[in-house]
Amino acid sequence: MLGLGLLERTALAIPPVQRTILPNQLVLLVSEEHSLPLVTLQLLVDAGSWRDPQGKEGLAYVTANGLLLGTSKHRATVLNELLDFIGASLDASGGRDYATLSLQILKKDLDQGLDLFLEALTQPTFPEEEIRREIEKTLGSIQAAEDQPTAVATKAFQKALFPSGPYDHPVEGTRDSLPKLSRELLVDFYRTYYHPNNAILAVVGDITLEEAQAKLLLRLTAWPQGKIPKSTVNPQFAQGPEKIQIDRPITQANIMIGHGGISRENPDYYALTVMNYILGGGGFASRLVEEIRSARGLAYSVRSSFDPGRYPGPFQIVLQTKNASAREAISLALQQMERLQKEMVSDKELEGAKKYLVGSFPLRLGTQANLAGLLVQVEYYGLGLDYPERYPSLIRSVTREDVLRVARTYLHPESCILVVVANLKEAKLD
Numbered sequence: 001m002l003g004l005g006l007l008e009r010t011a012l013a014i015p016p017v018q019r020t021i022l023p024n025q026l027v028l029l030v031s032e033e034h035s036l037p038l039v040t041l042q043l044l045v046d047a048g049s050w051r052d053p054q055g056k057e058g059l060a061y062v063t064a065n066g067l068l069l070g071t072s073k074h075r076a077t078v079l080n081e082l083l084d085f086i087g088a089s090l091d092a093s094g095g096r097d098y099a100t101l102s103l104q105i106l107k108k109d110l111d112q113g114l115d116l117f118l119e120a121l122t123q124p125t126f127p128e129e130e131i132r133r134e135i136e137k138t139l140g141s142i143q144a145a146e147d148q149p150t151a152v153a154t155k156a157f158q159k160a161l162f163p164s165g166p167y168d169h170p171v172e173g174t175r176d177s178l179p180k181l182s183r184e185l186l187v188d189f190y191r192t193y194y195h196p197n198n199a200i201l202a203v204v205g206d207i208t209l210e211e212a213q214a215k216l217l218l219r220l221t222a223w224p225q226g227k228i229p230k231s232t233v234n235p236q237f238a239q240g241p242e243k244i245q246i247d248r249p250i251t252q253a254n255i256m257i258g259h260g261g262i263s264r265e266n267p268d269y270y271a272l273t274v275m276n277y278i279l280g281g282g283g284f285a286s287r288l289v290e291e292i293r294s295a296r297g298l299a300y301s302v303r304s305s306f307d308p309g310r311y312p313g314p315f316q317i318v319l320q321t322k323n324a325s326a327r328e329a330i331s332l333a334l335q336q337m338e339r340l341q342k343e344m345v346s347d348k349e350l351e352g353a354k355k356y357l358v359g360s361f362p363l364r365l366g367t368q369a370n371l372a373g374l375l376v377q378v379e380y381y382g383l384g385l386d387y388p389e390r391y392p393s394l395i396r397s398v399t400r401e402d403v404l405r406v407a408r409t410y411l412h413p414e415s416c417i418l419v420v421v422a423n424l425k426e427a428k429l430d
Contacts, residue, residue, distance in 0.1 A: 014365060017375060017385045018209045022217065024225055025197035029375045029385070030209040033368065037107040039205040040368035041117060044376035047193035048097040050166030050310065051231060056180060058173015062134055063186045064094030067101060069130035072123040076130060079116065088113045090120065096171055097310045098380060104369060107206045114215055121194070122223045126186045135178050142175055149254040149421040150318075156244050157256045157316065157419045165235040166311050195226035202375040204368045235311045240415040245424055253326035253422035257333055258316030259412045264308040264381045270394045271402040272306055272410060277353040278345050278403070279336060280304025280317060285352055287336050288317065296332070298325045306410075310381070315410070323426035330418065340407035344400040358392045 015031040022028055049060045068090065070076045083090050088105040090113075101121055105113035145151035155170065162168035173181075203212045237260030262269065273281075280288035280303050288302045302319035317337075321329040365371045365388065378387045420429060 014362070014388050015204075015371075019379075019385055020209065020213065022196070022213070022220065024220055024223060026216075026220065026223075027200045027379055028209075028212065028216065029200065029202040029379060030207070030212050031202070031204045031371060031375065032206075032208055033204060033371075034206050037206050038368060039103075039105055039107055039110050039113075039203065039207050040372045041103040041114075041204075042202045042369070042372035042376050043101045043121065044200045044202075044380055045099045045101075045194055046097075046198045046228075046380070047099045047189070048095050048310075049169070049171040050097060050233070051189075051193065052169065052173075055177060056185060057169040057177040058135075058138065058171075059181055059185055059189050060099060061094035061172045062131065062138065062178075062181055063126075063189045064092050064099035064101075065134055066126045066131055066186055066190075067092045067120045067124045069134060070125050070127045071119045072125055073119055075127075079120070082112075082116060086112055088116070090117060092120070094171060096167060096313075100373075100376070102369065102372070110207070111215065114219060118219045118223070122220075124190065126183050126190070128183050131181075131183050131186060135181060138172050139175060139178055142170075142172065142178075149248055149250055149252070150320075152246060152248070153254045153256045153318075153419045153421045156246060156421075157258065157314070157417060160242055160244055160417045160419070161238055161258070161260065161314055163236055163238050166233050167235070167309070167313060192226070193228065195228065196220065196223050197225045198228045200376045200379045202372040202379075204372045204375070233311065237312070238417065240412070240417045242417045243429075244417070244419045245427075245429060246419070246421045247424045248421055250421070250423055251323065252320045253323050253329075253420055253427050255319050255321070255326060255330060255333075255422075256316055256419040257330065257416050258314050259416050261306045261313050261315040262308045262410065263310065263312045264383075266308065266312075268406050268410070269308060271398045271406045273357060274350070274353045274395065274398045275340065275345075275403045275406050276304055276306055277357060278349050279340060282353060282356065285356070287339070288319075288333060291336060292319065292321075292329055292332050296328075298322070298329045298332070302329075302333070323423045324428070326420060326422055326427040327429055330420075334413045334416070337407075337411045337413040340403070341411060341413075344404050347400070350398070350400055350403065354395050354398065357395045361388075361391055 015033045018030045020028050052059050086109040091102045093100050103117045280286045292299045292302050299319045299321040304317045306315050307313040317333050
């Protein structure tokens with residue numbers, strides 16, 4: 001892992017970010033990096049699955065994927081051929097909070113690549129046949145996941161944790177909701193949310209702010225602003241404890257233990273990041289791995305995580321163990337949560353966590369795509385463009401007292417939702 005000295009040099013080498021707002025209210029972030037003749041664009045649109053209408057779950061996801069299924073100028077196959085010819089990569093995806101459209105291209109082909117990027121963004125036609133094929137493909141993935149114990153546990157945990165609210169359904173939709181989607185619904189969703197005043201564009205690489213502005217202004221005049229509906233959201237978590245047991249003829253128990261967590265704007269995010277590293281986010285350096293895997297040999301894989309978003313997301317511990325060891329592994333995991341609430345972590349654990357988190361941060365910015373992805377998130381979550389420079393000090397400022405405080409505030413071992421997918425006869429949980 002990177003030492004702190006190397007970190008300081010790497011952090012200072014992060015290209016400066018310039019922010020401007022175009023006349024159509026699109027937020028533009030540009031980071032110049034001229035070592036390679038490459039340019040990466042990532043557009044974030046505030047059109048994630050949290051905006052799905054009830055009963056139409058998966059609409060945001062399919063709409064995002066639909067951007068690449070055909071435009072007013074090119075069928076999907078022709079669009080792909082044009083991209084392949086210039087060696088460009090154009091990708092679209094729908095997520096929980098937002099959708100993204102990304103382009104990676106050589107600088108010499110940027111004009112042609114930008115034309116195709118903005119064509120997909122502003123002129124999608126959502127062809128009926130292609131949309132139906134996309135929905136069928138998604139349904140096939142959902143069907144296949146039902147044979148995967150980890151996916152079964154994840155689905156059951158999400159359903160139990162979120163009785164209602166923005167994260168109460170899978171991003172990709174469900175077997176019940178997807179067949180209800182139509183081209184008309186996709187077009188309406190697109191026309192409602194896909195506007196420049198609801199988007200952020202990061203441009204990273206061999207380009208200046210002036211170049212980016214000039215090229216984009218010429219091409220964005222046809223992308224109109226829109227009035228974005230205000231959404232009333234009331235996030236709710238189920239109150240545990242609750243135990244969900246799902247019987248499967250498998251040799252390993254797949255276990256999820258957790259409860260509600262935090263949103264990304266929570267000021268305790270950094271203390272929780274350090275605490276979670278010590279608990280189960282730090283691989284072999286974590287207490288869960290040390291106790292459950294190394295000392296007891298009960299599990300090959302065990303980890304913990306907070307998953308904050310625009311709204312509060314889950315905290316969870318995920319592990320796999322032999323069916324017969326399920327009860328013991330669950331008990332040990334809960335004990336480690338309680339231990340963090342009862343006693344301060346050691347100086348060695350604290351410093352090890354902070355050193356890793358600070359030292360590894362620049363590695364997450366090592367590619368244009370990673371940096372562009374971070375920049376749009378920083379803007380979306382309101383973290384400030386100096387976030388990459390501030391992150392090390394935010395982590396270093398966490399104390400043992402902070403870790404104890406956030407463990408007592410945000411960990412709830414007494415009221416967890418427990419999901420076990422296992423051979424229940426062998427697991428003997430009751």
